[in-house]
Amino acid sequence: MIRIHLDVMMAKRKMSLNELADKVGVTKSNLSILKTEKAKAIRFSTLDAICVALDCQPGDILEYTSEDQ
Numbered sequence: 001m002i003r004i005h006l007d008v009m010m011a012k013r014k015m016s017l018n019e020l021a022d023k024v025g026v027t028k029s030n031l032s033i034l035k036t037e038k039a040k041a042i043r044f045s046t047l048d049a050i051c052v053a054l055d056c057q058p059g060d061i062l063e064y065t066s067e068d069q
Helices: 006-012 017-024 028-035 044-054
Strands: 002-004 062-064
Touching (some): 006 028
């Protein structure tokens, strides 16, 4: 299972969902789906834009955990 810690990075950077959506160039609803871990996939270009906007690495946002945890 891939866990998404977008909310943690946004809090560390004191950035709202609206602000991040504007910087990344995606809709607030698409970021919300990602933030709530309901997304089935993410484009590398979107992940790249998120990392640029939040000044972080993909590993700061994504984490692999085994499903039995």
